[in-house]
């Protein structure tokens with residue numbers, strides 16, 4: 277009986293200590309988490325500044341030059357936000373957010389907005405619609421953000437969304453796909469439509485897509501199409517000092533932090549991304565069919581994206 281009582285007392289003491297410790301640890305964790313995220317932003321921004329400096333020469337040597345550097349900047353006047361969008365990096369979902377902000381209060385749920393709708397230029401306000409004085413003021417005073425992603429994973433995502441069969445992709449098939457098949461797929465006369473090509477099992481492969489990207493002729497006249505153009509050549513992070521740089525790999529946390537920064541966390545819920553998102557685990561599988569030499573050329577073309585945004589060189593893919 278006595279033993280039992282002492283045992284019980286001991287249990288109470290230990291239990292109390294445990295609960296107190298739990299309380300402090302949890303407080304500690306949430307404080308650290310809050311600090312960690314802003315610290316993470318500071319790290320990313322400091323890092324990019326440093327890399328911009330180191331890579332100054334490589335950046336200015338790039339050709340062909342981008343003529344309209346503000347094409348990808350969406351402006352929200354009421355909230356004073358500028359979002360530089362990069363295709364294949366949560367861009368439909370951020371455009372949906374920008375769209376509901378433009379419509380104003382009470383805010384619609386971004387998930388309820390048809391993503392096709394927000395890609396129409398007329399639905400949002402772009403920095404190109406302002407004159408140079410207005411542009412400068414906005415770039416100076418508004419909060420600017422962008423989202424980036426592992427560059428190779430982004431390319432796989434671009435290929436999957438534009439060159440696998442889909443009725444919406446006829447344009448990409450006719451304008452780019454047929455050229456890839458002619459030049460790298462050994463087909464003198466590829467089918468006229470994507471539908472026919474699909475029926476014959478003749479769509480351009482990922483290997484063909486990479487061959488197209490690494491061919492020096494491809495960018496002779498025009499820069500890459502934005503879905504596969506380097507991210508730094510869409511959002512110019514060495515010319516424009518961003519307040520927030522999000523990563524697709526930590527999209528959920530970064531979106532939450534950014535909405536909190538705008539004090540919109542109670543009004544706007546960031547739509548959950550597609551279930552079938554391309555991940556870096558899949559990269560190895562996609563690149564299996566691409567010769568080592570082309571992988572290395574591809575890395576050279578996208579190297580600045582890897583470096584500026586702090587993505588690790590994919591050694592497994594490049595070192596044979």
Ligand SMILES: *[C@@H]1O[C@H](CO)[C@@H](O)[C@H](O)[C@H]1NC(C)=O
Pocket residue numbers: 407408409410
């Ligand atoms: C730009 O637009 C503003 C507002 O419409 C106007 O007041 C200003 O004169 C314009 N500036 C230039 C340089 O055209």
Ligand SMILES: *[C@@H]1O[C@H](CO)[C@@H](O)[C@H](O)[C@H]1NC(C)=O
Pocket residue numbers: 413414416417
């Ligand atoms: C932005 O800031 C500049 C300089 O501080 C100021 O002259 C300008 O009026 C501001 N523009 C807007 C749109 O707030």
Ligand SMILES: *[C@@H]1O[C@H](CO)[C@@H](O)[C@H](O)[C@H]1NC(C)=O
Pocket residue numbers: 551552
């Ligand atoms: C996800 O993608 C794979 C391969 O592209 C496909 O086979 C599968 O059906 C997709 N799943 C969903 C839920 O869309």
